Amino acid sequence: MAASIGSSLTINTCISLRQNQALNRNSSLNSVSLSFNARTFSSLRMKSSRFHVACKAKPETVDKVCFIVRKQLALADDAQVTGESKFAALGADSLDTVEIVMGLEEEFGISVEEESAQSIATVQDAADLIEKLIAN
Numbered sequence: 001m002a003a004s005i006g007s008s009l010t011i012n013t014c015i016s017l018r019q020n021q022a023l024n025r026n027s028s029l030n031s032v033s034l035s036f037n038a039r040t041f042s043s044l045r046m047k048s049s050r051f052h053v054a055c056k057a058k059p060e061t062v063d064k065v066c067f068i069v070r071k072q073l074a075l076a077d078d079a080q081v082t083g084e085s086k087f088a089a090l091g092a093d094s095l096d097t098v099e100i101v102m103g104l105e106e107e108f109g110i111s112v113e114e115e116s117a118q119s120i121a122t123v124q125d126a127a128d129l130i131e132k133l134i135a136n
Contacts, residue, residue: 056083057127065127068107072100083124104130 066081073090075081081090087097101117104110104126110133120126 057124057131061127061131062123064107065104065123065130068103069100069123069126072096072103081123083122083127085123086121087123088121100126108134110134 062083066083066085069075069081069085069087069090069092070077070079073092073096075090079090087100092100097120098117101112101120105112108130110130112129112133116129120129
């Protein structure tokens with residue numbers, strides 16, 4: 001459960017651990033998933049002792065990215081491209097990835113910094129970045 005009051009956010013969640021696994025000072029919690037109010041937080045990742053919240057993009061954005069990836073890579077219409085699809089697994093090389101990013105920039109009217117572009121490995125990564133850039 002999450003509640004937002006003013007500028008603070010309180011998250012109450014239950015973390016289930018495997019049998020014989022304990023969470024203590026020496027344990028490392030790498031990722032947690034949760035959802036509320038029909039919004040999915042795909043992962044909460046520990047980085048430098050802080051949580052990083054990554055929200056999944058809207059399905060419409062993912063679908064549009066899938067279409068652009070299919071077009072850029074000249075994939076068949078029935079080729080399975082999902083949010084989890086990795087560009088490399090679809091046959092994209094580094095030049096193809098640059099062209100995909102350029103197509104996304106044109107379609108969504110955004111500008112993707114080189115550093116951000118290098119972090120895109122999957123369709124979901126691209127969709128999440130697009131929504132982040134549109135929101136800012």
